Amino acid sequence: RLDRDRLIATMEEQATYGATEDGGLHRLALTEADREIRDWFRDQLRAADLSVRIDEFGNIFGRREGSDPDAAPVLLGSHLDSQPNGGIYDGVLGVIAALEFIRTLDDKNIETTRPIEIVNWTNEEGSRFQPAMQGSGVWTGAHDIETERTKTDDNGVAFGEALDNIGYRGDVPAEPGTEYDAYLELHIEQGPKLIEADVDVGVVTGIVGFTWGAVTFHGEADHSGPTPMHHRSDALVAAADLITSIRRIPGSLGEQTVGTAGYINAEPNSINVIPGEVTVTWGFRDPNDEVVEQAYQRVLTEAKHAAEREGVNYETEERMRAPAISFPDRPVNAVQRAVNQCNYQSLELVSGAGHDATHLTSVCDTAMVFAVSENGKSHSPDEFTSWDDCYKAATVLANAALELAND
Amino acid sequence: RLDRDRLIATMEEQATYGATEDGGLHRLALTEADREIRDWFRDQLRAADLSVRIDEFGNIFGRREGSDPDAAPVLLGSHLDSQPNGGIYDGVLGVIAALEFIRTLDDKNIETTRPIEIVNWTNEEGSRFQPAMQGSGVWTGAHDIETERTKTDDNGVAFGEALDNIGYRGDVPAEPGTEYDAYLELHIEQGPKLIEADVDVGVVTGIVGFTWGAVTFHGEADHSGPTPMHHRSDALVAAADLITSIRRIPGSLGEQTVGTAGYINAEPNSINVIPGEVTVTWGFRDPNDEVVEQAYQRVLTEAKHAAEREGVNYETEERMRAPAISFPDRPVNAVQRAVNQCNYQSLELVSGAGHDATHLTSVCDTAMVFAVSENGKSHSPDEFTSWDDCYKAATVLANAALELAND
Numbered sequence: 001r002l003d004r005d006r007l008i009a010t011m012e013e014q015a016t017y018g019a020t021e022d023g024g025l026h027r028l029a030l031t032e033a034d035r036e037i038r039d040w041f042r043d044q045l046r047a048a049d050l051s052v053r054i055d056e057f058g059n060i061f062g063r064r065e066g067s068d069p070d071a072a073p074v075l076l077g078s079h080l081d082s083q084p085n086g087g088i089y090d091g092v093l094g095v096i097a098a099l100e101f102i103r104t105l106d107d108k109n110i111e112t113t114r115p116i117e118i119v120n121w122t123n124e125e126g127s128r129f130q131p132a133m134q135g136s137g138v139w140t141g142a143h144d145i146e147t148e149r150t151k152t153d154d155n156g157v158a159f160g161e162a163l164d165n166i167g168y169r170g171d172v173p174a175e176p177g178t179e180y181d182a183y184l185e186l187h188i189e190q191g192p193k194l195i196e197a198d199v200d201v202g203v204v205t206g207i208v209g210f211t212w213g214a215v216t217f218h219g220e221a222d223h224s225g226p227t228p229m230h231h232r233s234d235a236l237v238a239a240a241d242l243i244t245s246i247r248r249i250p251g252s253l254g255e256q257t258v259g260t261a262g263y264i265n266a267e268p269n270s271i272n273v274i275p276g277e278v279t280v281t282w283g284f285r286d287p288n289d290e291v292v293e294q295a296y297q298r299v300l301t302e303a304k305h306a307a308e309r310e311g312v313n314y315e316t317e318e319r320m321r322a323p324a325i326s327f328p329d330r331p332v333n334a335v336q337r338a339v340n341q342c343n344y345q346s347l348e349l350v351s352g353a354g355h356d357a358t359h360l361t362s363v364c365d366t367a368m369v370f371a372v373s374e375n376g377k378s379h380s381p382d383e384f385t386s387w388d389d390c391y392k393a394a395t396v397l398a399n400a401a402l403e404l405a406n407d
Numbered sequence: 408r409l410d411r412d413r414l415i416a417t418m419e420e421q422a423t424y425g426a427t428e429d430g431g432l433h434r435l436a437l438t439e440a441d442r443e444i445r446d447w448f449r450d451q452l453r454a455a456d457l458s459v460r461i462d463e464f465g466n467i468f469g470r471r472e473g474s475d476p477d478a479a480p481v482l483l484g485s486h487l488d489s490q491p492n493g494g495i496y497d498g499v500l501g502v503i504a505a506l507e508f509i510r511t512l513d514d515k516n517i518e519t520t521r522p523i524e525i526v527n528w529t530n531e532e533g534s535r536f537q538p539a540m541q542g543s544g545v546w547t548g549a550h551d552i553e554t555e556r557t558k559t560d561d562n563g564v565a566f567g568e569a570l571d572n573i574g575y576r577g578d579v580p581a582e583p584g585t586e587y588d589a590y591l592e593l594h595i596e597q598g599p600k601l602i603e604a605d606v607d608v609g610v611v612t613g614i615v616g617f618t619w620g621a622v623t624f625h626g627e628a629d630h631s632g633p634t635p636m637h638h639r640s641d642a643l644v645a646a647a648d649l650i651t652s653i654r655r656i657p658g659s660l661g662e663q664t665v666g667t668a669g670y671i672n673a674e675p676n677s678i679n680v681i682p683g684e685v686t687v688t689w690g691f692r693d694p695n696d697e698v699v700e701q702a703y704q705r706v707l708t709e710a711k712h713a714a715e716r717e718g719v720n721y722e723t724e725e726r727m728r729a730p731a732i733s734f735p736d737r738p739v740n741a742v743q744r745a746v747n748q749c750n751y752q753s754l755e756l757v758s759g760a761g762h763d764a765t766h767l768t769s770v771c772d773t774a775m776v777f778a779v780s781e782n783g784k785s786h787s788p789d790e791f792t793s794w795d796d797c798y799k800a801a802t803v804l805a806n807a808a809l810e811l812a813n814d
């Protein structure tokens with residue numbers, strides 16, 4: 001049994017770092033707010049007597065030894081960074097549930113056979129720097145560390161520079177270094193399936209695949225008054241055309257396909273200037289990699305058509321491609337047994353959001369527990385999971401982790 | 408005869424204040440670059456022995472007395488501010504041509520009957536603060552000064568605060584204070600009519616009317632992954648719909664109607680978040696006020712439809728409405744006579760850009776001279792007028808002004 005009050009108090013405490021006026025979080029990767037929550041997290045790990053290590057990509061680990069020091073550890077965790085003006089549960093609930101599990105083991109003097117490690121992955125959100133799940137992607141070898149260090153944010157600041165600025169470039173190589181037995185991640189669902197099915201927790205069986213990228217249209221900046229309509233090459237009109245297509249593509253591909261234009265930047269962005277250069281991003285997801293590839297081909301075609309219709313030039317850049325993932329039976333069954341032990345109602349589902357678990361599947365047995373998102377909303381201050389639902393999911397995580405750690 | 412080399416040298420000198428790497432200007436109203444060009448301009452006025460006054464809205468005047476000190480003055484000028492990443496001729500050529508005229512009168516010891524005044528109007532461009540032609544609008548009484556002082560830029564900085572910050576809130580009331588005989592403004596055309604007609608200068612007979620405004624769509628920020636397409640209220644999809652309509656409206660209204668969405672801002676503007684709030688601006692122009700009103704009604708209707716189709720809320724705000732203007736015969740004929748004196752080829756045309764002259768028509772006889780825009784482009788670093796064409800237009804301005812000043 002976890003300490004429900006301590007879990008809530010710790011969640012409330014973390015939510016003060018990067019808090020926004022409307023009750024959300026603005027804690028983008030490698031910003032000052034991220035540095036503060038990392039400092040706080042490191043203090044919590046030390047206070048729990050864990051040995052702390054920080055790798056050269058900023059991933060933070062805390063380790064509790066097992067009775068068999070040579071056994072492959074069980075790894076638990078998620079991320080502490082947030083979206084711009086995001087919610088207070090996304091990511092951090094998984095880290096704090098893992099911490100609460102360790103604290104409870106200590107309270108009860110429980111020794112596990114395997115070591116247990118907790119991790120905070122760097123830049124899971126992928127908002128400031130793309131791709132998402134960057135820290136886990138480097139750690140598992142899916143991405144090259146040197147390439148990722150050169151990725152830049154909107155203001156041209158490189159990842160490597162930002163990491164150095166907050167003082168979280170550690171001295172341990174960003175790689176497993178040893179065998180891991182399993183990785184378990186608790187996360188809020190961020191969608192409406194659990195609340196619609198009216199269950200206590202979600203047992204995640206896999207994660208959708210996705211493609212992310214950007215199209216930049218190059219038109220001609222000119223005066224919005226004396227320039228006749230037929231003399232114009234308006235980059236924003238082409239971008240609007242593409243945004244409409246991005247909205248339409250999923251409907252022609254699959255029931256579960258989603259597509260979003262989340263980001264736009266126009267230059268010079270002045271009320272009386274025809275926009276000369278506009279960048280807009282795409283994001284498509286589906287449980288089937290082939291559908292993701294089709295969406296990618298479609299967005300390239302639509303960008304070409306949009307550019308041709310408006311007489312502008314364009315270029316495209318894919319910024320992320322993640323394969324669809326199916327979790328193996330062993331850890332999923334452990335999660336399901338933990339649900340059953342607690343007499344909780346559960347739903348098996350595929351995650352529509354990406355998670356660090358995507359990358360961990362290449363390293364060890366991986367599975368996830370989802371907490372109910374009351375209104376299905378996320379990446380917004382309206383994100384909400386009741387303390388009851390947080391506690392239930394944390395309890396399932398703890399029971400599943402305990403089983404695996406003694407396995 | 409003006410001093411062609413001095414005119415060019417002065418144009419080149421001013422272009423160093425707020426210069427951009429690609430040969431343009433970034434000199435937004437009431438920024439540091441605006442302060443620097445104002446300081447420079449004030450020094451030029453003083454060096455030409457003009458008496459300088461600055462009004463409480465930042466408009467800067469220089470006065471050269473006439474032989475009849477009680478005669479109503481002739482006013483010449485334009486503006487020194489620029490668009491973001493704009494060109495080096497827009498506005499400033501009119502101010503420097505007026506200065507060159509004064510310098511030439513001094514060289515030749517010419518006394519005019521009427522006093523001559525030069526003016527730099529505050530915030531003509533209307534990019535940072537709306538409306539455009541704000542300084543002349545306040546000075547002529549078209550706008551209330553207190554209302555205009557509270558207008559804010561994109562970062563929430565108020566006009567009044569920005570004016571104080573650069574130290575250009577003067578002590579003279581922002582009003583004519585006396586009768587004016589005439590206002591003449593030289594400006595680059597900023598469109599393709601003169602170059603297509605292959606003439607030396609343009610004789611402006613009027614200015615189009617316009618409506619500017621903004622629509623803000625309020626959708627629901629949510630996660631771009633687990634949120635099914637039919638659960639979405641995407642503010643950017645609604646904005647894209649409206650942008651497409653803004654492009655289409657002119658074609659159904661009139662041959663000379665233009666419409667532009669020049670500015671867009673999306674929140675939270677993250678690749679994996681459904682946009683929750685998007686603001687997009689409109690600008691429509693036509694020589695006929697009724698067509699401008701029709702465009703305004705159409706954009707309101709289209710905003711409503713765009714919001715309904717996407718299931719989002721919205722609000723609209725008109726930020727500027729300027730009537731179409733016809734200049735009176737007396738000053739236009741003076742300009743035409745000056746053209747004929749020089750044996751230049753000219754074209755009569757209506758300006759598709761707004762100018763401070765719009766407001767001056769309510770105070771005194773007003774007309775304009777246009778210099779050829781070689782490629783028809785403006786509000787862009789590609790804006791280009793040859794020194795020959797600058798000199799020709801300046802000569803026409805000087806001859807017309809001399810006639811009016813002795814009238």
Ligand SMILES: NC(=O)NCCC(=O)O
Pocket residue numbers: 090124125126132133190352353354355630632679
């Ligand atoms: N879980 C989560 O929000 N991850 C961020 C990457 C994504 O957009 O799926």
Ligand SMILES: NC(=O)NCCC(=O)O
Pocket residue numbers: 223225272497531532533539540597759760761762
């Ligand atoms: N001349 C000029 O560019 N004025 C700015 C206002 C407008 O957009 O017409």
